[in-house]
Amino acid sequence: MGSEGEIESEWLCDVDDTIFVAVGKNVKESKSILLWVAKSFSGRKLCLLHIHQPDHLITLVSEKLSAGKLKQWAVKACQELEQQKVHKLLNQYLLILARLGVQAGKVWFEMDNVEKGVVQIIGRHGIRWLVMGAAAEKHYSKNMSELKSNKAMFVCQHAPASCQIWFSCNGCLICTRSVNVGSDVGSVMPVSFPTDNRETTSIQNHAADADEDAYTFQCLERSTSLTDSVVCTFKSTPMLMDDIRGDGSPLASPRKSCSILSQSSSIILMDKKSQGEATCGMDDRLEHAMLDAEQLKQKPFEESVRRWKAEEDAMEAVRKAEASENSCMNEIKQRKELEEMLATQRQELERMKNQHNQCMKELHLVREQKPELQRQFTESRRAEEELEEKIIQAVELLITFKEKRDKLRTEHDSAIKELNRMRTLMKNDAMSLCWPQVFAFTFLEIMEATQNFDPSCKIGEGRHGSVYKGILRNRKLAIKMLPSLGSQGNLEFENEAGVLSRVRHPNLVTLIGTCPESRSLIYEYLENGNLEDRLALRERTPPLPWQTRIKIAIEICSALIFLHSNNPAILHGNLKPTQVLFDANFVSKVSGLGIHSLIPHAENTIKATTLVLEVDPEVSVYMDPEFLETGELTAESDVYSYGIILLRLLTGRPATGVVRDVKCAVESGNLSTVLDFSAGDWPLEQAQQLAFLGLGCCEERPLYRPDLVSDIWTVIELMRDLCTMLSHSSPVSKAHRRRIPSHFVCPILQEVMDDPYIASDGFTYEADAIRGWLNSGHKTSPMTNLELDHCDLLPNYALYNAIQEWRQQF
Numbered sequence: 001m002g003s004e005g006e007i008e009s010e011w012l013c014d015v016d017d018t019i020f021v022a023v024g025k026n027v028k029e030s031k032s033i034l035l036w037v038a039k040s041f042s043g044r045k046l047c048l049l050h051i052h053q054p055d056h057l058i059t060l061v062s063e064k065l066s067a068g069k070l071k072q073w074a075v076k077a078c079q080e081l082e083q084q085k086v087h088k089l090l091n092q093y094l095l096i097l098a099r100l101g102v103q104a105g106k107v108w109f110e111m112d113n114v115e116k117g118v119v120q121i122i123g124r125h126g127i128r129w130l131v132m133g134a135a136a137e138k139h140y141s142k143n144m145s146e147l148k149s150n151k152a153m154f155v156c157q158h159a160p161a162s163c164q165i166w167f168s169c170n171g172c173l174i175c176t177r178s179v180n181v182g183s184d185v186g187s188v189m190p191v192s193f194p195t196d197n198r199e200t201t202s203i204q205n206h207a208a209d210a211d212e213d214a215y216t217f218q219c220l221e222r223s224t225s226l227t228d229s230v231v232c233t234f235k236s237t238p239m240l241m242d243d244i245r246g247d248g249s250p251l252a253s254p255r256k257s258c259s260i261l262s263q264s265s266s267i268i269l270m271d272k273k274s275q276g277e278a279t280c281g282m283d284d285r286l287e288h289a290m291l292d293a294e295q296l297k298q299k300p301f302e303e304s305v306r307r308w309k310a311e312e313d314a315m316e317a318v319r320k321a322e323a324s325e326n327s328c329m330n331e332i333k334q335r336k337e338l339e340e341m342l343a344t345q346r347q348e349l350e351r352m353k354n355q356h357n358q359c360m361k362e363l364h365l366v367r368e369q370k371p372e373l374q375r376q377f378t379e380s381r382r383a384e385e386e387l388e389e390k391i392i393q394a395v396e397l398l399i400t401f402k403e404k405r406d407k408l409r410t411e412h413d414s415a416i417k418e419l420n421r422m423r424t425l426m427k428n429d430a431m432s433l434c435w436p437q438v439f440a441f442t443f444l445e446i447m448e449a450t451q452n453f454d455p456s457c458k459i460g461e462g463r464h465g466s467v468y469k470g471i472l473r474n475r476k477l478a479i480k481m482l483p484s485l486g487s488q489g490n491l492e493f494e495n496e497a498g499v500l501s502r503v504r505h506p507n508l509v510t511l512i513g514t515c516p517e518s519r520s521l522i523y524e525y526l527e528n529g530n531l532e533d534r535l536a537l538r539e540r541t542p543p544l545p546w547q548t549r550i551k552i553a554i555e556i557c558s559a560l561i562f563l564h565s566n567n568p569a570i571l572h573g574n575l576k577p578t579q580v581l582f583d584a585n586f587v588s589k590v591s592g593l594g595i596h597s598l599i600p601h602a603e604n605t606i607k608a609t610t611l612v613l614e615v616d617p618e619v620s621v622y623m624d625p626e627f628l629e630t631g632e633l634t635a636e637s638d639v640y641s642y643g644i645i646l647l648r649l650l651t652g653r654p655a656t657g658v659v660r661d662v663k664c665a666v667e668s669g670n671l672s673t674v675l676d677f678s679a680g681d682w683p684l685e686q687a688q689q690l691a692f693l694g695l696g697c698c699e700e701r702p703l704y705r706p707d708l709v710s711d712i713w714t715v716i717e718l719m720r721d722l723c724t725m726l727s728h729s730s731p732v733s734k735a736h737r738r739r740i741p742s743h744f745v746c747p748i749l750q751e752v753m754d755d756p757y758i759a760s761d762g763f764t765y766e767a768d769a770i771r772g773w774l775n776s777g778h779k780t781s782p783m784t785n786l787e788l789d790h791c792d793l794l795p796n797y798a799l800y801n802a803i804q805e806w807r808q809q810f
């Protein structure tokens with residue numbers, strides 16, 4: 001296996017004139033050989049010979065890869081790589097030679113074995129002149145005369161005998177194997193072998209003899225030191241061969257000179273003197289020839305240099321191309337990556353654009369909302385400031401309230417203490433607190449109050465005595481003088497009066513006190529007369545509206561239910577319109593309660609019957625026929641009286657015959673004909689109900705009379721709502737009802753009283769207020785500032801009831 005370039009082949013065609021220099025792959029080792037060659041064979045045609053051992057990689061590729069394009073391509077690539085390496089190596093040698101001013105060619109072969117390869121190439125191409133290393137430089141010594149390199153020894157032994165071989169080491173010629181025509185292998189002659197014999201066989205170098213110039217070999221120099229004759233292998237020009245031949249003509253060709261050498265069986269030895277004579281005239285020609293040869297060699301040398309440079313450039317270009325290709329591949333790869341990255345970034349950009357657009361929309365929205373938000377913000381700030389102000393005010397108020405609270409607490413504590421003190425004081429009079437106090441008046445007081453029973457003070461005359469008005473203990477009261485019947489003791493009178501005084505109801509005239517010695521009953525004074533007078537329109541009073549009449553019916557019913565609900569039941573026994581009185585607010589109150597109990601029954605019954613029949617038939621109409629017949633008073637007796645009053649309220653007609661009239665009207669369905677239209681437009685339904693109730697109450701037999709609670713109250717209670725509603729629907733009435741009557745207001749507290757009490761100045765106060773006034777040491781009236789007669793206080797039940805009544809309207 002081997003290869004060679006085109007130019008190298010030319011060199012192999014001219015083996016007779018070419019000295020081949022075997023160089024290895026170690027440039028440093030082979031450099032000394034080149035130095036020696038450059039010195040020794042200047043001007044001669046030189047050619048580097050290199051045996052290249054193929055890289056294991058090619059073999060591996062050849063063996064392992066299957067046949068095909070890939071293998072061919074791989075093998076070719078490896079070979080090209082190998083060739084490049086070899087060329088590079090040989091170019092390094094050529095450059096060394098070029099620096100020494102020597103031009104040379106190069107041939108190289110691929111062989112598995114170097115020494116065998118050299119021998120084979122010598123034989124194959126008929127190489128005649130060869131220089132190779134004798135040993136590695138490290139084995140060099142001054143007296144070295146033997147080959148130490150195995151390769152050198154192999155070549156020396158096996159190379160064809162026609163080939164002259166010089167073995168050098170460290171820039172010195174170690175030995176030479178001369179050409180031996182008779183044998184296959186030339187004999188090796190140590191260069192340093194200094195014998196006379198050598199003088200005869202060595203060629204004298206005239207140049208060395210003349211001036212020991214640069215063309216003299218080192219071995220020559222060594223030889224001259226030992227002997228007059230010098231050993232010179234040859235001069236480095238073909239002209240030397242001509243001289244060697246001795247005929248004075250130049251060699252026709254290098255091959256010719258070589259053939260002369262090959263024909264010689266030994267190295268030509270010339271005497272120094274004769275050599276000088278023979279060559280004297282040849283110097284000029286030789287120099288011309290050398291100059292010509294130099295010029296001739298210069299062109300190919302330059303060509304070679306250019307070629308080397310071109311090769312170098314080509315190699316560089318290949319490297320660059322490879323680098324470019326790699327770079328291109330990398331670039332393509334990077335471009336792909338960049339494109340992918342670009343696509344990703346484009347997507348990202350798209351996404352960001354969308355986000356941007358979205359953000360811009362939101363921004364636009366926000367900008368649109370900004371004025372509104374700013375306005376809201378401003379309002380919020382303003383509201384915040386206002387709130388802050390309010391908070392500050394609230395805090396200030398809270399502080400004030402806290403101060404007031406603390407003050408009130410202090411006052412409350414004081415009040416509690418005062419209350420406890422008062423309770424302690426009142427403990428002693430607990431009984432008087434449990435029950436309403438019934439005052440006992442003296443007859444003298446009664447006399448003074450009635451101005452000795454002056455007729456001007458008389459406000460009424462009944463079967464059971466006269467009624468006077470008078471001022472008793474600074475209070476206007478009504479005094480009923482019962483007849484002195486003699487059979488009843490004071491104690492009994494007082495007990496009965498005590499019972500009656502404890503019966504308190506808003507629609508009952510309150511018994512304030514008694515005068516047992518004169519058998520007098522002292523009542524609260526009601527200033528608006530009685531029902532009889534109102535129905536008769538006495539004293540030019542206006543007729544009662546139907547609403548007021550229904551209200552009166554309700555109030556009387558309420559009082560009767562209350563009386564009958566006591567245990568034992570308290571019976572009125574004398575209910576009639578003269579016993580129904582009106583207070584300042586036109587609240588009706590039943591008077592004359594229990595009078596019959598203060599009169600012995602037998603006498604009472606006989607007397608009453610007699611009086612009824614003899615004195616006032618109109619009055620007897622109100623009396624239960626059953627009672628008149630049996631003398632036994634029952635609750636149904638009061639119901640009967642109540643029935644007559646109902647019918648009178650409804651019709652305004654006298655009691656006598658009212659039952660008959662109404663009954664006829666109801667039965668004939670003409671109730672309206674008997675209704676009192678001075679009371680206004682009666683609601684017919686309610687009027688009929690009242691008529692039925694009244695007639696029911698006036699049944700002859702008590703058993704058929706309606707029950708006050710279940711039959712009467714349930715019906716007329718509903719009418720109260722109607723009256724209230726109708727009354728409230730009137731604007732005048734509304735305003736009147738909402739207006740707080742001035743006498744309901746405590747002069748001290750300026751609030752509607754819960755527990756009104758009368759002081760000795762005649763004014764009514766809230767109990768706690770007037771007590772607080774008196775307990776604080778005041779002895780004067782809060783209203784007149786005059787000194788009070790005393791500090792006693794009387795409960796104003798009438799006012800209390802009026803206030804309750806008034807409150808019920810709302």
Ligand SMILES: Nc1ncnc2c1ncn2[C@@H]1O[C@H](COP(=O)(O)OP(=O)(O)OP(=O)(O)O)[C@@H](O)[C@H]1O
Pocket residue numbers: 459460461462463464465466467478480509523524525526527529530574576578579581591592
């Ligand atoms: N407390 C009072 N306040 C104001 N006036 C009263 C008071 N008590 C009675 N009178 C007036 O005196 C009148 C007579 O009262 P009295 O109690 O005697 O009634 P009467 O029906 O006449 O009694 P009798 O059943 O004894 O005949 C009453 O109609 C009323 O005008």
